[in-house]
Structure formats: C-alpha cells, structure tokens
Amino acid sequence: MYTLYYSPSTAALAPHWMLIEIGAPFELVLTDTATGAHKQPEYLKLNPAGVVPTLIVDGAPMCESTAICMLLAERHPEKALAPAVEAPERAAYLQAMVYLANTVLPAFRAWFYPHEPAGRDAAEDAQAAARSRIEAAWDRIDAQLAAGGPYLLGEKLSAADFMATMLMRWSRNMPRPATAWPNIARYLGRMRAMPSLREVHAREGLTDWIDG
Template identity: 40%
Template sequence: MLLAEMGLDYELILVDRKTEAQKNPEYLKLNPTGRIPTLVFDDQPIYESAAICLFLCEQHPDKKLIPEQETIKRAKFYQWLFYLNASLQPELMVYFYPQKHTTATSNHEDIKQAQEQRVIDMLTLIDQELEGKEFLLGDKPSACDFILFMLLHWSSGLKKPPLSFPNLGRYLQVMAKRKSIVDVCKIEGTSLDIYT
C-alpha cells in the first residue's frame, strides 16, 4: 500500500501464505525469517515492515509520509510505527495462531479469548489517539496509517471490531477510500465492502 501511495514503480510478487510459500528455500534466501513482506532494492533484500517503511520514507522524503526530522511529530511517528509493529501486531499473531504459543494440545480458545481482550484494550488506546484527528499523526497521512489500516482490517472479526469504535470506524471508512488502498486490495483480492 505504501509503494502504491508513493506512486513508485515496483514489481509485485505475491506469496501464497496458504501453501506457506514464505517457507520455501527460494524465499528463505531473501528473508531467512520466513515472513512477509520482503523488499528487494538494488538486489539487496530488506525485511521487517517497519524497516521497509522507514527505508521507503527516507528514500522519498518528497512524498511526505514521514514528518520532518528533529520534530515532535517525527518522534510520534516512530512511537506509533514501533507500537503497531512491535506491540499490536504480535498480540494479533497470538490471537490468530494461539496453537503456536503453547505446548498444550487443547485450550487454544482460552488463549484466544485472553488475547482478544488485550487487542481490544490496544484498539481503545488508538481510538482515543484518533479523537479529533483524521489520521494517526494529525491531518495528513503517514506511513503509520497504512500499517494501522492493515492491522485494523485483520481485526475486523473481533467481538468488538474496529468499526464499532467511533474514531476507528470513521478512520477506516476514510482510509478505505484511498486509491492506493483500493488498488492494492483489488490485486490481493481483499474486500473493502465492510467500510462502505
């Protein structure tokens, strides 16, 4: 989404997660963590979403998806980028894959229920942050907004989904109309119908 928002030329190679193509030897040569995404730039692979976002933003400051250096907004950008990537996303991974976080052969539902409440608490924090703002950092989108949109979309099946929060719901409806998001979701076969 960030590449599309920036209007950059790139070649997209979709990785089939259903067949765990990210674990095949060819992909692991690029990204030994076996996770998605990976950006190859000048024949050098870069992985970890936050690192990719920072790299793209610093390569293209003219796109204004990262605040200026040495400003409080830049510090807030880092804060939210790392919170989304290192706090919210791992909590969602435990929710979606509880069996990978225990040696117990049952009671995965207990883990899932506990995680759901943890994620809802985190969404409540972000909902409060969006009070009176169109985007996470204010009136202009940043790279953080594309990561947040992705994570909120993943969370749409929660008992208290992001759309049920006043500010997150409004935010999702705004973000889901951006051309970059619409275009990428079409390519990936991701429906945005719930936001209309």
C-alpha cells in the first residue's frame, strides 16, 4: 500500500499515473500547493523541500518525482516499465530519466518560478532562458523519436514515457508547446490513448489537454 501526497497538475502526475497503470493499491492525499498545504510543518517532515510529490513506501517518505517513478517500475517488474539491469535498453533508460530530471524538469521549474534563479528583477530573462532550454529538449526528443520510436526507448513503453509526457503536458500554454514538434505530437497521440492517462486526468480534475 502506497500513499501519494499530490497537488493537481504538478510533478505528482507521473507517479500518480504510474500507480494507476500498475494497478497498485494507494491512498491519495491532496496537498494543495494553491493553499500552501505543502509548506505546513507536518508535510515538511515528509518532504523538507516543501514540494510535491511525496510517496510513502512501507511507512517511509520518498521525494523526487523521477526517483519515485523509477522505484515504482522496479517494485512492479511484472509491468515491465523499466529495462532490466542487463537489458540493452538499460543505458538509454537511465540516460533518459536523468536527462528529464536534471535538465528538463529544472528548466520547467525556472519557467514556472522565474524569480528563483536570480531574483524578481531577472525573472524575464530567466524565463526566456528556460524557454530556450525547454525547446532545445523538444528538439532533442523529437529527433530521438524520429530515429526510433514509437516510445522514448524504442519499442517498449517505460517510466521515461510517463515523465516525458507529464513534462510535455506542462508546455501546453507555452508559446511553442511540445505538440508543435511533429514526432512529439505523434508520440503524444499514442500516450493520450492510454486509459490510465485519461484516468489520472479525471482523478486530478484536469479537463484540458487530454483530448488534444
């Protein structure tokens, strides 16, 4: 049994979606970032950075959306959402997860919280820089999909697709959303056809983007 602390449409979406896809029993606890619930002392004991998501695994809190997705894939190997250690796709999988966590996700953090990198006076420049980093990521992923889709790792769906789709969704109101890249648009058409993605939208009360 897992417990996921989440707020709608945030970095909790990929772990939430994976839990549904896996079919694991879990409890969902709304930690609404709009009301500051993620900064309350009780929650900070679980997640000292005061961000969502947090997953309780066997009674212990775990933070970082990408790591949570990797752990869920490992704990439910029957769902084959991560290549085995000896599989040829393993290196590409690790590379994709770290790239999404280390390059793409922080660029979105700077896009949505542009005062963080260098203060409010530099927010406009920080957001412009974040936008170009995000678009560079779409260039790279679009080329990767063109070279060998239909999923990020090729033939097999993996946890990387849950993270990537969540991040692509976050670009929906940007000047050039990820869907402006043709191979990504085709990829998202396939991901949007997954019933579990529709289900996580419904459970989080999200009505935009899922239908294109």
